[in-house]
Amino acid sequence: MTPGIRPLVAGNWKMNGVSSSLDELSRIGQGFMHGLDAQTDALICVPATLLSRACERIKDTPVKVGGQDCHASETGAHTGDISAEMLRDAGAKFVIVGHSERRSDHGETNANVKAKTEAAWRAGLQAVLCIGETHEQRVNGEALRVLSEQLTGSVPSSSTAQGLIIAYEPVWAIGTGLTPTVRDVEQAHAHIRQELTRLVGEEAAKIRILYGGSVKPSNARDLLGVANVDGALVGGASLKAADFLAVAEAYEGLS
Numbered sequence: 001m002t003p004g005i006r007p008l009v010a011g012n013w014k015m016n017g018v019s020s021s022l023d024e025l026s027r028i029g030q031g032f033m034h035g036l037d038a039q040t041d042a043l044i045c046v047p048a049t050l051l052s053r054a055c056e057r058i059k060d061t062p063v064k065v066g067g068q069d070c071h072a073s074e075t076g077a078h079t080g081d082i083s084a085e086m087l088r089d090a091g092a093k094f095v096i097v098g099h100s101e102r103r104s105d106h107g108e109t110n111a112n113v114k115a116k117t118e119a120a121w122r123a124g125l126q127a128v129l130c131i132g133e134t135h136e137q138r139v140n141g142e143a144l145r146v147l148s149e150q151l152t153g154s155v156p157s158s159s160t161a162q163g164l165i166i167a168y169e170p171v172w173a174i175g176t177g178l179t180p181t182v183r184d185v186e187q188a189h190a191h192i193r194q195e196l197t198r199l200v201g202e203e204a205a206k207i208r209i210l211y212g213g214s215v216k217p218s219n220a221r222d223l224l225g226v227a228n229v230d231g232a233l234v235g236g237a238s239l240k241a242a243d244f245l246a247v248a249e250a251y252e253g254l255s
């Protein structure tokens with residue numbers, strides 16, 4: 001946690017979710033409305049096909065809805081793509097950019113990610129910008145250098161805490177059940193904060209830095225209690241309301 005920064009617990013449903021999954025979303029919304037201590041902000045990034053209905057379902061709860069990617073252009077001949085303006089029109093308030101699955105499946109570069117971040121702002125969305133090293137890079141001692149490179153190439157210098165959230169997701173920890181040690185998370189997040197300061201100045205002190213990669217109820221408290229960890233980006237454990245709410249509950253007692 002960082003003093004003065006309100007944590008965000010964000011879920012990423014990835015390519016999971018059909019109409020019937022909206023009941024799970026309703027349970028998440030209800031959980032944040034009634035059960036939790038309102039100590040965290042909450043966000044669920046659903047597939048684009050569910051966006052409008054998801055917004056409608058949880059409009060009376062504190063949980064926000066986001067998209068998982070956007071095109072850098074506002075409109076145009078880009079079959080199958082979705083612009084940030086379209087996400088906003090469907091009710092999204094946030095969008096994930098630069099997730100490692102987009103980088104690996106679609107060859108997205110840091111420059112692409114930067115353009116998508118700026119597109120998100122143009123549409124009035126907050127960007128959740130993902131960075132993280134591969135297993136090979138970590139083993140070779142290159143993790144911090146890779147994070148610096150990704151931040152330098154993808155974070156616009158005009159970034160503000162209103163527009164930008166960073167998610168540190170070690171690629172090797174995503175969906176594997178493996179997590180870095182608390183010491184490694186602490187080191188990575190401190191490094192990210194330092195690099196953000198170099199890139200955007202004192203605004204960096206207010207920018208949320210989330211940890212993502214195999215976050216679940218059993219490890220949430222350890223991971224989220226680390227200095228400079230201002231929330232979580234949760235994949236698999238966000239698909240079940242009970243798990244997602246349990247991750248969010250980890251903040252109770254931490255603050």
Ligand SMILES: O=C[C@H](O)COP(=O)(O)O
Pocket residue numbers: 012099169173174175176177212213214215233234235236237
């Ligand atoms: O966006 C979420 C991350 O990729 C983490 O996924 P995971 O919690 O299933 O490891």
